[in-house]
Amino acid sequence: MNTTNMTTKINRATTSRIDQVDENDIKFASVYSDHMLVSDYDDGAWQDAEIVPFDNLSMHPATTFIHYGQAIFEGIKAYKTADGKVRVFRPQDNFRRFNLSAKRMAMAEVPEHIFMNGLHDLISSDKDWVPSTEGSSLYIRPFMFAADEFIGIKPPTKFKFMIITTPAGAYYNKPIRIYVQDKYCRAFPGGVGFAKAAGNYGAAMQPTVEVQDQGFDQNLWLDGIEKKYIQEIGTMNVFFVVGDKVITPSLEDGTILNGFTRASVIQLLKDRNIEIEERKISIDEIVEASKSGELKEAFGAGTAAVIAPIAEMHYQGTDMVLPAQEEWQISPSIKQELADIRYGKAEDKHNWMFDIN
Ligand SMILES: Cc1ncc(COP(=O)(O)O)c(C=O)c1O
Secondary structure (H helix, E strand, O other), X not given: OEEEEOOEEEEOOOOOOHHHOOOOOOOOOOOOOOEEEEEEEEOOEEOXXXXXXXXXXXXXXXXXXXXXXXXXXXXEEEEEOOOOOEEEEOHHHHHHHHHHHHHHOOOOOOOXXXXXXXXXXXXXXXXXXXXXXOOOEEEEEEEEEEXXXXXXXXXXXXXXXXXXXXXXXXXXOOOEEEEEEOOOOOOOOOOOOOOOEHHHHHHHHHHHHHHHOOOOOEEEEEOOOOOOEEEEEOOEEEEEEEOOEEEEEOOOOOOOOOOHHHHHHHHHHHHOOOOEEEEOOEHHHHHHHHHHOOEEEEEEEEOOOEEXXXXXXXXXXXXXXXOOHHHOOOHHHHHHHHHHHHOOOOOOOOOOEEEEO
8 A cells, every 4th residue: 555644655564573573572673663764866866765665675786885885874762651652862963963974975965854754754654663661662773875886986876765673672781891992993083983884883893803702892992093092982982980070082083973872961961060071081091090099980872772881991901990880970860861851751851852743
């Protein structure tokens, strides 16, 4: 059945796979929702977005992104409130970041109506897929790749923009062990660190496997030139509580992803009049703060885990062990406040939530 809903054409799936989801035991990305959004760019123009039944893609073996890596993505979550409303956290920010990534990779920018209306109509079509168990969500993955069928290197002229979604269960926040990475680097000024470009994640994989084999969860990346200044962790921005102050690396050299969990944590700290500094942070400063007992909390912030407490950090043969979680004063309550805003239990003072009708 084809119907038209505002701007997005919908071709509905005839059967649903939702009975494959056990809301009390969600296995992330094991099953995708019934529909996906697709829009193609060709000859300088975007075609209308269409919602179609979730299916495999078929493509020419010379499709450009397979060879040269022009592929970008976003990660967003939709939540269900106790009264059954579905709301998405800060998708307009993801839309803007998506187009910054597109620009850096010489890809066409996606118009707001395709991204935002498409996202709205897709989640609205698959509303039943937004789980309602505590801490769960529907993970939304917008992505785009260069789709020219040409094996030579040239700026692409065809793109495919898509959104797929998959239910995500509550994230168990076991405190993580961090390896401060001083051999490999993730990003450097003038590179693509600020972009959510697929290659950033591919390049991080082997260094991650290496430290996971040694019992760590993630790398903490240092700057690519001096291996001195802290960047970020895996798929999270990083914060430290030193004394009464919170500090996080600043974004101005373009090496760090501008995370919206990060931006939200900063805003909630400001709302509480807690001092927060965004600036260059050297690993030596954190080592000193740990030695002197001033390092009170350290955590990652990102869409997947929201806030991931750090239990210890290993740097050049030394372990920095954080105080026991029970002593943490700041990040656990910021995490709770963020959850309450998302699930409609606290006022959304900063208009972060986007309603799905
Ligand atoms: C490299 C990187 N840093 C930080 C983040 C956190 O960003 P956000 O809070 O917008 O999810 C992510 C996740 O998207 C990431 O992939």
